[in-house]
Amino acid sequence: MGLKKNTSELINLINTKIINLDFPETPSLLYQPVKYILGNKGKRLRPILFLHAIQLFSDLKEIHFIPAIGLEIFHNFTLIHDDIMDKADIRRHQPTIHKKWDENVAILSGDAAMILATKQFLSLPEKIFKPVITEFNKMALEICEGQQYDMDFESRQSVSVSEYLEMIRLKTAVFLASALKMGAIAGNATTNQQQQLYEAGINFGLAFQLQDDFLDSFSNLEIFGKKPGGDILEKKKTFLLINAFTKSSEKQKKELSALLDNTQISPDEKITAVKKIYTDLSIDKLTKTAIKDYYTKGFLWLNKINGYQAVKEELISFFQEMQQRIS
Ligand code: IPE
Ligand code: IPE
Ligand code: MG
Ligand code: MG
Ligand code: MG
Numbered sequence: 001m002g003l004k005k006n007t008s009e010l011i012n013l014i015n016t017k018i019i020n021l022d023f024p025e026t027p028s029l030l031y032q033p034v035k036y037i038l039g040n041k042g043k044r045l046r047p048i049l050f051l052h053a054i055q056l057f058s059d060l061k062e063i064h065f066i067p068a069i070g071l072e073i074f075h076n077f078t079l080i081h082d083d084i085m086d087k088a089d090i091r092r093h094q095p096t097i098h099k100k101w102d103e104n105v106a107i108l109s110g111d112a113a114m115i116l117a118t119k120q121f122l123s124l125p126e127k128i129f130k131p132v133i134t135e136f137n138k139m140a141l142e143i144c145e146g147q148q149y150d151m152d153f154e155s156r157q158s159v160s161v162s163e164y165l166e167m168i169r170l171k172t173a174v175f176l177a178s179a180l181k182m183g184a185i186a187g188n189a190t191t192n193q194q195q196q197l198y199e200a201g202i203n204f205g206l207a208f209q210l211q212d213d214f215l216d217s218f219s220n221l222e223i224f225g226k227k228p229g230g231d232i233l234e235k236k237k238t239f240l241l242i243n244a245f246t247k248s249s250e251k252q253k254k255e256l257s258a259l260l261d262n263t264q265i266s267p268d269e270k271i272t273a274v275k276k277i278y279t280d281l282s283i284d285k286l287t288k289t290a291i292k293d294y295y296t297k298g299f300l301w302l303n304k305i306n307g308y309q310a311v312k313e314e315l316i317s318f319f320q321e322m323q324q325r326i327s
Contacts, residue, residue, distance in 0.1 A: 004055050004311055007048060007318050014044050014051075017069050033097045033109035034116070037076045040092040045208075045322075046071040046179040052315050053183025053197055056307035063123055064186060067132065070120025071179055073113055078143060078175075080110035085151060086234060093225040124186065132182045139178035146171025150236070158245065159237035165206065167237075172212075173205025193305055200301035204319055207294035211325060213238040214287045217275055223327050229271030235260050239290060240283050244274075247281045295323045 005013070018038050023031040047068035054064050082088075083096040084106050090096065098106035121133050149167040153159045159167075180201040184194040215224050216231045217240055231238050245253060259273050278284055302316060 003059075004308065004314075005051070005060060006314055007052070010048050010051050011044055013065060014047050014068065014072065015041065017065055018072065021069070029101065029105050030109055030112050033080070033101060033105055034073075034076075034113045036094075036100070037080060037091075037097060037113075038073065040094045042072075042075075042092055044072060046075050046175060048318065049176060049179040049201070050183040050186075052311060052318070053180045053189075054187040056197075056305070056311045056315065057184060057187035057189040057193065063125075066120050066123040067182070067186070070117045071182075073120065074117035074140070075175065077110050077113035077117060078147075080106050080113065082147065085147070086230060088226065088230055090221065090227050091225065093221075128186050131185050135178055135182050135185065139174050142170045142174045146174075153237040154235050156237065159242055161239070161242055161246075164237060164239060164242055168206060168209040169202060172209040173202045176205035176208065177201030189307070193307065196301055196305045200298045200305070203294045203298035203301060204322070207291050207298065208322065210239055210287060210291045210294065213240055214284070214291065215326065217271075217278060218284060219326060225327060229267065229275075232260070232271050232274045233267055239287055240278055241274075243283050243286055244277055244281055247283070247286075248277070252277065252281075291323075295319065 021035075021038070023035055025031070047065075050068050050071055051060060051064060054060055079091060080097050083091060084098050084103055088096055089099045094100075096106070097109060101109075118133075118136070121129065121136065124132055146167055146169070149163075150171055153163070153167065177198045178201070180197040181194050184197045189197070213231060213236075216226070216228055216238070219228055221227055230236075232241075235241075244256060248256060256274070256277055259270060259277075262270060265273075298319060299316065302312070302319070305312065
């Protein structure tokens with residue numbers, strides 16, 4: 001250690017450490033699902049951000065990988081419960097835990113994952129443990145708040161763009177922002193540097209969820225690894241649906257509402273019809289523009305930060321790649 005690591009070196013180390021995590025053998029229905037979801041590789045975004053943020057200000061140490069893995073475990077916990085709430089059958093090209101096993105298994109293995117996640121922070125030196133865990137707890141509760149708004153909005157007729165943005169700030173953006181900020185704290189950054197990184201993370205996080213909403217409608221299972229159209233079927237108030245309602249004529253509004261409530265047509269027919277409205281109204285282009293704008297804001301914040309130049313460049317190219325993501 002001591003040297004700076006590039007993103008692919010970090011990913012390899014993160015994945016190796018996840019594979020080597022030691023779980024008790026029994027009860028197998030508690031731990032096996034946790035192992036399963038962690039083994040189905042995701043992008044490992046949050047530990048990458050945490051580790052890059054540390055080395056932006058100081059040297060990486062072996063010990064930093066433990067809370068980094070904690071963040072990934074926590075992320076996977078949110079996904080386990082999110083998939084029950086969203087009735088999602090596939091994630092990372094594999095059956096979700098409540099499908100492969102059942103809902104009770106998913107609830108309890110999710111709880112266990114959450115506890116195992118927070119345990120990883122105990123390895124931090126005492127001086128930084130308290131500020132890091134304080135930030136972590138704030139973020140974790142905000143995710144719950146965002147997830148509740150997401151649920152509340154499913155049954156609401158109208159949701160404004162600003163309500164939507166606040167909901168995704170809470171359910172998604174604060175995690176990216178806090179991962180960066182926790183890294184900055186662990187790397188002994190100044191309060192100002194911590195805050196700048198947090199603001200960058202919020203903007204990248206908003207862009208990231210907007211992309212996720214876009215891909216939920218416009219990607220396909222083979223690439224995305226999640227079943228597209230799930231948001232449409234669940235009447236999620238995504239940026240796409242909200243804007244479709246504001247941009248449509250009275251006639252189209254009625255058509256769209258009726259379509260979302262229609263139980264006579266097949267899910268595939270419903271998804272195709274809603275997507276047609278989206279493209280007719282150029283909602284796809286509008287969403288792409290919003291994504292670009294938030295990335296631009298994120299880069300402005302990132303560029304302001306005074307840290308090791310090579311790491312800053314690595315973070316910039318990481319987010320440039322994220323901007324192009326299709327899965
Ligand atoms: C999925 O997160 C949940 C969202 C916030 C959209 P990721 O897209 O980071 O999921 P993985 O970990 O790469 O699968
Ligand atoms: C998920 O948002 C946010 C959290 C898991 C907290 P989504 O519900 O859109 O994420 P995916 O699409 O299932 O990954
Ligand atoms: Mg969800
Ligand atoms: Mg979901
Ligand atoms: Mg989604």
